[in-house]
Amino acid sequence: MRNMIAYCGLDCGKCDAYLATINDDQALREKTAKLWAELNNASILPEHINCEGCRVDGAKTVFCDSLCGIRQCALKKDAETCGDCPDMESCQTVGEIISNNPDALKNLRG
Template sequence: MRDMIGYCGLDCEKCDAYIATVNDDQTLREKTAKLWAELNNAPILPEHINCVGCRVDGVKTVFCEHMCEIRKCALSKGVSTCGDCPELEICGTVGAIISNNPVALENLKK
């Protein structure tokens, strides 16, 4: 599985935080921070929008590194992604992602 597929199956290379980071795009950081702050009712600032992917070494957003329950679970179980977990099909932790994004489930099954 590609390293840029997140623990949940989402493609980190398509994430605005990743795109802003690798392109050093301050405008995209500002736009993403504003959107994420509104969606999460949280104080998210442009300087928080830096991430190179949740499964690779390097900078991550605060959410991805410290708050993502999916990432925490995968790390605690020692699986490379939720696709390696025998509970994938019944898991409530990753369930919201894969039920709303069939591509994420396909990525996890590859």
């Protein structure tokens, strides 16, 4: 599903928060919260792990909803994804994602 490609090109359909939400998988929520808390040195609880995708209506993690600079920029520019932005190739905001994830760049160009 094309609408499951995030603004940055990552595939929301493969995200553990999305999978935990659509499958109502409490064990995956707990595992994801623990991992994300460690990776981000932040207090992330299992109840924070609810997301239906960053480009669709419905639940979103706090990060995806209001802290993600990529999502905020795309919404401001009314872009479907960063792939619609003429500045994508030189953009530092999305640059880290696409430089570390070739599939994200392919999704944005697709």
